[in-house]
Amino acid sequence: MTPAVEVIDLVKRYPKSSTNAVDGLSFQVAAGEIFGLLGPNGAGKTTTVGILTTRVLPTSGTARVAGVDVAADPVGARSKVAVVPQRVNLDRSLNARQNLLWHAAYHGVPRAERRRRADELLERMGLGEKAKARVDELSGGQAQRLMIARALIHRPEVLFLDEPSTGLDPQARLFVHDRINELRAEGVTIVLTTHDMDEAEKLSDRVGVVDHGKLLTLDTPEALIRALPGSGTVDATLRPDGYDAAKISDLLAEVRGVQRVEQIAANTTPDGAAELRLRLYVGGEPAGLLGPVAQALHERQVAVTDLSLGTATLEDVFIDLTGRELR
Numbered sequence: 001m002t003p004a005v006e007v008i009d010l011v012k013r014y015p016k017s018s019t020n021a022v023d024g025l026s027f028q029v030a031a032g033e034i035f036g037l038l039g040p041n042g043a044g045k046t047t048t049v050g051i052l053t054t055r056v057l058p059t060s061g062t063a064r065v066a067g068v069d070v071a072a073d074p075v076g077a078r079s080k081v082a083v084v085p086q087r088v089n090l091d092r093s094l095n096a097r098q099n100l101l102w103h104a105a106y107h108g109v110p111r112a113e114r115r116r117r118a119d120e121l122l123e124r125m126g127l128g129e130k131a132k133a134r135v136d137e138l139s140g141g142q143a144q145r146l147m148i149a150r151a152l153i154h155r156p157e158v159l160f161l162d163e164p165s166t167g168l169d170p171q172a173r174l175f176v177h178d179r180i181n182e183l184r185a186e187g188v189t190i191v192l193t194t195h196d197m198d199e200a201e202k203l204s205d206r207v208g209v210v211d212h213g214k215l216l217t218l219d220t221p222e223a224l225i226r227a228l229p230g231s232g233t234v235d236a237t238l239r240p241d242g243y244d245a246a247k248i249s250d251l252l253a254e255v256r257g258v259q260r261v262e263q264i265a266a267n268t269t270p271d272g273a274a275e276l277r278l279r280l281y282v283g284g285e286p287a288g289l290l291g292p293v294a295q296a297l298h299e300r301q302v303a304v305t306d307l308s309l310g311t312a313t314l315e316d317v318f319i320d321l322t323g324r325e326l327r
């Protein structure tokens, strides 16, 4: 079966830049899949999506959507894809329904069909009451839903969603997630770029993590979490009292069963005491480590304010791959 998205050795260097924004990227997305494209700020995600949606010209390499080469046949490619950008780019001179009708006309949807599809999509996106509302009268969440409706009007095979739930309240976020899952069930392929690891873990069949324009890993969220050294965790909040963080980390790394110790935060509490939060990644059952960890800290007279169990998440995988430094 033809992949919905196919990227081979893709390179993009912007004019006057000394580095490649996309640097030899290769991956495939199967038809009907929800694929999460993740990476820190500046990793090259928007550029990659820009190439796949024909808004950015690649420097070299190949990019295909639904089997169509985006460089050789941009018009053909545009008929197969749709993109929902992060920023609202609706036409403010038109009402909600007119935005959809205009877009349908642009894509050559037959006149009689345009109205039917527009009304159906307004209903589906919970905007039935807002058909005649001007764009300025829509809330951020409603505008976002209207952009999804607009993207779907020409029945694209691949839908690119850029940060689909940034700025949405929890209800709107759940609503959008339900619609995304529904679209997948209908066979639409979805490429999602997001910084929300919880969203990526929940929605994506597979995720690819990119940094500096290169693919670092690609697999199902479950497999990536399982592959993380120590996928169970113990979070410890401590009062280091004179010990430095590195020393306490070394001490805990020696507790049997602890595979890796990561410093999550070092703060000062409102009463002026130093507080340190560490995450211990453990190989086996993390509950069995609570006693030994508490004991090791007690022996050094380090006060513990909280010890709790957790399992690793996609966020842990992401941080493990891309580090904690701010971009």
Ligand SMILES: Nc1ncnc2c1ncn2[C@@H]1O[C@H](COP(=O)(O)OP(=O)(O)OP(=O)(O)O)[C@@H](O)[C@H]1O
Residues within 6 Å of the ligand: 014, 015, 017, 021, 039, 040, 041, 042, 043, 044, 045, 046, 047, 048
């Ligand atoms: N139009 C442009 N001209 C020059 N450089 C650009 C342009 N657009 C992006 N870049 C650079 O290309 C690199 C990749 O940027 P890109 O926007 O693709 O990353 P991203 O992963 O989408 O980041 P974010 O998560 O912040 O949206 C960055 O170093 C950025 O500064």
